[in-house]
Amino acid sequence: MTTRTHTILRMKESREQSLSIKQTVSWQTSSPMFLTCDGSVRIEMEGLQYQLNAKDSMLIRSGINVMLQSLSCDQVAIYTITFDQFTLANDAQNELVYKMNYDDLPDNGAMVKGSAMLFSYIKQMKTSQSTPEQVKWLEDIMHIFHRQSKPYTEKVHYSIEMILQYMAQHYEKKLTRKDLAHKMGFHESYFSTFFKQSMGLSVTDYIAQI
The missing domain is CATH 2.60.120.810 (Jelly Rolls)
Known part of the structure; x- marks a missing residue:
């Protein structure tokens, strides 16, 4: 290599x-x-x-x-x-x-x-x-x-599913973009873009919904 x-x-x-x-x-x-x-x-x-x-x-x-x-x-x-x-x-x-x-x-x-x-x-x-x-x-x-490792498309799908699972289980806590990004191993700015492209909503708007 x-x-x-x-x-x-x-x-x-x-x-x-x-x-x-x-x-x-x-x-x-x-x-x-x-x-x-x-x-x-x-x-x-x-x-x-x-x-x-x-x-x-x-x-x-x-x-x-x-x-x-x-x-x-x-x-x-x-x-x-x-x-x-x-x-x-x-x-x-x-x-x-x-x-x-x-x-x-x-x-x-x-x-x-x-x-x-x-x-x-x-x-x-x-x-x-x-x-x-x-x-x-x-x-x-x-x-x-x-x-x-899994192809990129599978990894993206897997990552967003894990994020949504975590948010659904811990929505009563004070969830922040920084904490969520850290938990998934993303940088905060990339995480925000990744989440909005995947869900059609910002992190803040999605948290407000749930």
Whole structure:
């Protein structure tokens, strides 16, 4: 895979964790994370629920509270990779300045179903690898994830359904565009445009209706 223009990926940590039957664990992500498993688990993030089966993989954005529960009758192994992404912010004559930027990552909760290749890459990536190896593996994982995740039209439909589900369940709270955008892994300005194009109403008008 060729590196995307002006983008650098850096691995932070790879981790393997075993869950016993019906065990639940919780954490908050400090950086984006790829997660895969060898059994069935339920993931709850920001009030939304997802189910992963063996060899399913998911991308979880930074700053997300995650609760994960085993659904299998046997022990389940969870494999995660946390990473940072930097893009070129300034290209002066004798200076390259990069900044942390997650804008072009897949949506929070984006999923690839049943990919043995992606499962193998995430499972086998280790902090003991050299930095060039880590970068190459991360680039390959990102490439596979983009290639094998749902087509754009399906992702858009899935995303808006998840947003509407969350709003219907939490309309009594003070819902804001900023909070809703964060929960779905969107930037606020893009979220506003995306929602209005999908629903024909602004976020504020839709909340007023429900």
